[in-house]
Amino acid sequence: xxxxxxxRKEQHQNLKLASKxxxxxxxxxxxxxxxxxxxxxxxxxxxxxxxxxxESPRYRSVAMLGLEAGxxxxxxxxxxxxxxxxxxxxxxxxALGLDPDKENTLTACVDIDSALVAEDKELALFEAxxxxxxxxxxxxxxxxxLYENEKMTENFIKELEENDLLQELELNIDLSSGxxxxxxxxxxxxxxxxxxxxxxxxLDFHKRGLxxxxxxxxxxxxxxxxxxxxxxxxxxxxxxxxxxAPLAKEExxxxxxxx
Numbered sequence: 044x045x046x047x048x049x050x051r052k053e054q055h056q057n058l059k060l061a062s063k064x065x066x067x068x069x070x071x072x073x074x075x076x077x078x079x080x081x082x083x084x085x086x087x088x089x090x091x092x093x094x095x096x097x098e099s100p101r102y103r104s105v106a107m108l109g110l111e112a113g114x115x116x117x118x119x120x121x122x123x124x125x126x127x128x129x130x131x132x133x134x135x136x137x138a139l140g141l142d143p144d145k146e147n148t149l150t151a152c153v154d155i156d157s158a159l160v161a162e163d164k165e166l167a168l169f170e171a172x173x174x175x176x177x178x179x180x181x182x183x184x185x186x187x188x189l190y191e192n193e194k195m196t197e198n199f200i201k202e203l204e205e206n207d208l209l210q211e212l213e214l215n216i217d218l219s220s221g222x223x224x225x226x227x228x229x230x231x232x233x234x235x236x237x238x239x240x241x242x243x244x245x246l247d248f249h250k251r252g253l254x255x256x257x258x259x260x261x262x263x264x265x266x267x268x269x270x271x272x273x274x275x276x277x278x279x280x281x282x283x284x285x286x287x288a289p290l291a292k293e294e295x296x297x298x299x300x301x302x
Contacts, residue, residue: 047140047152052173055153059164060136060178068157069132070118073109076131078192079199079256081106086263088117088125090270093200093209093230102200102209102230107270110216110226110282116273124273130189136160139186149190151183199256206244208236208257211290214267219281227290231264232257 048054069075074094082091089106106129108115117125136157142150153160153168168179175183203209210233214226237257240248248254264287271282 044156045136045154046156047138047154049140049142049144050137050151050153050168050179052169052175056169056173057162058153058155058160058168059162060166060168061159061161062165064133065121065159066118066123066128066132066135067121068135069108070115071113072132073112073114074105074107075129076193077104077106077129078189079104079196080192081127081129082256082259082263084127085129086259086266088127088266088269089263090266091260091263092212094228095230096228102204104196104200107229107266110214110270110274114274116270116277130185130192134182134185134189137182137186139190151179151186199253202253203232203257206236206240208232210236212287213290215286215288216282217284219283222280232260233289234261 077085077089077091085091085106089108092105092107093102094105095102108117110116117123136154136159138152138154139149140152142148166178167176170176209230211227212229212231214229216224216226218224248257267285267287271285275281
């Protein structure tokens, strides 16, 4: 369990970051947060989807890294095989969190229980005179950009909802053993509804660049076949077929987000 605390000179003057980035913290993550700004690049490696628990109205934008909980098919033997790395993974062991000293203010936080930070590591967060190091300044800038991209992603999802452009999918998986599995609770854009948008809405979406993440998301569904390839290389139960289809209205929702 991560233990994030605000980065403070008084407590972390001697704290350092490992020079070698270890992605072991992502080994058991089958979905990870992804911002809309990353869709175009991420779509060449992963299915890009929205997930939602039935009990919550909130959608979460994610890259799908595995076909079941605890399965990251892009991280093996300490190596990352994706063509891109989601920023949410790459920022570890840092994250934005609320500043306990300033109301409604976000600040850089560090997971002090992470194996990537300790006083005997190589890269200092603070200089000998107590000033923030260039490393920490770059981390703060990256966290700021990530926050802005997350806000933009929330607005993008809201736009899709308001224009009724989302559709829930069901993922039907056939195992060579004869077993069948079904995943629901995953959403993408309804391409037919996108094509049916009024001309003024099309122009508006085009001017605001919304079609780039929309079609990146749609195109990324082809990466489900990549997930099957990677899964079948693991030695686990082989997948003989996978199908993606719009969820029938009467289907019982199981959900992938918490699976």
